[in-house]
Amino acid sequence: VILKILGCNGAIPAYGRFPTCQVIELAAEFIMIDCGEGAQMQLQKYDVRSSRIKHVCISHMHGDHYFGLIGWLTTQALLGREKPVYIYAPAALKNVINIQLDYALPYEVFYTDLIEGQTQILFENDKLEIFAFPVDHSLPTHGFRISEKFKKRVLLPEKISAYQIPKYFLSALAEGKDYESMDGRTVANELVTSNGKPSIIYSYSADTAYCESIIPFIENSNVLYHEATYLSDDLEKATKRKHSTATQAATIAKMAEVKQLIVGHYSSKYEDVTVVHEEAKSIFENCDFALEGKVWEVR
């Protein structure tokens, strides 16, 4: 998975930090998660080819997570895009977009409504799944998990032996192929292998209060991006505004046994966001922090 941050700040942009937007590349799919104001300029600045983005996940209807979408969609139209865009967002977003379109887009837009409080598989093909899970914010909000599916199937040695599959075919089995022998006998792949575990999981926990109920959905992620709007000395404010502290973000990362945590969605009160990073790191060692233009690549 390749993760690129285009915007990492909270509600008010500050110190050159833009509202939330990031782009994920996994299994040949390009996914934009949230699309705060200025996203199209940031995509340009940080050399993302916008035309490759097919999926757009909007976590909730606070402006710092979607005000950039109409600009991106119309610029894609002006640039002659023909490929469709798939938008996964609260139902209200459709109206916001449509009222601002003064001409028909030259490409199709498919909306999938995020349902309050529910988990949903938003997209899946044979390599990738995009999954939404509810978090706890001041209005209906979802986090997202993007995982590579079944990269290699798990070989079942006893079954392989019983069905007499020759050794030279084992790597093909792992790729999901059925076996066919010289004499015409066919062995379905499912008989001798089981589903592999996702090899890469990226999870994004959008604006949320401390919320242990998300742990089953994000556990074992290779990378968890979790909001950390405040330091612990603002715990009361964080709780009231349904945001998390750096300590809370790190605690969730620890309990979910993720491999790496990235904190972001900083309050505009922090000029130097390394204070947020340091607080999180003191709880969860393998922690990094988001900034515009930063890229993580996990293989």
Added chain:
Amino acid sequence: VILKILGCNGAIPAYGRFPTCQVIELAAEFIMIDCGEGAQMQLQKYDVRSSRIKHVCISHMHGDHYFGLIGWLTTQALLGREKPVYIYAPAALKNVINIQLDYALPYEVFYTDLIEGQTQILFENDKLEIFAFPVDHSLPTHGFRISEKFKKRVLLPEKISAYQIPKYFLSALAEGKDYESMDGRTVANELVTSNGKPSIIYSYSADTAYCESIIPFIENSNVLYHEATYLSDDLEKATKRKHSTATQAATIAKMAEVKQLIVGHYSSKYEDVTVVHEEAKSIFENCDFALEGKVWEVR
């Protein structure tokens, strides 16, 4: 007048150039003209105190001229603004803003609708006037003229002599004061002076095809900002899309006898916009070109 450019590009942002937005300070009023996406970040970056902006003029309903307004308005709310905002814009803008507000703003917003094809005085006090005039674009669009009114009244020597106004009072007359003599005789200022000409006029001609009908509204401007989306070798494209070439912008400036021309609203095809400047300058000598962060001060 102080003019600061926050965004000067055409429909598609390019090469670090943002969609249209600029701020004018004149006679203690702060006026934002157009508010393309990213305006709030640009205002921060270039040290404009957003809270001082009272008037917002939106020339037309193409997104590159208004997509930044909702973000600016909501951030002003988050920052605790209490002072009202006056918005002069096509009637449709109200709906676009209102559908995106998920809470009441803590300050009042007063809308004045720009009427298609009409001139309008949008605001006036004793020092300043904001005036809208129609231009020629692919949907109803207005330019704006911002002028300081009657800075000094013009003394009428014959009248002054006839009414026996003493010399020591002449500067007070120029300030608009009535004369009162020792013996109680009062002479109304209007009897011995006439309206002064505006001392500073700033004109902004938004997206428009070549349009001589605007000349009466912008003549003698100290500064004219005129769109120059294309070079002359794209005259056909400019005409079709209802935009101007640099040559056309400069021709308008010349015919209107403005003191200075600033070109902007560049097509995203130009990486180096000095080519646009050079073409305009060959027709109209006192010509400069807009870029993000540039400031002009005219006293």
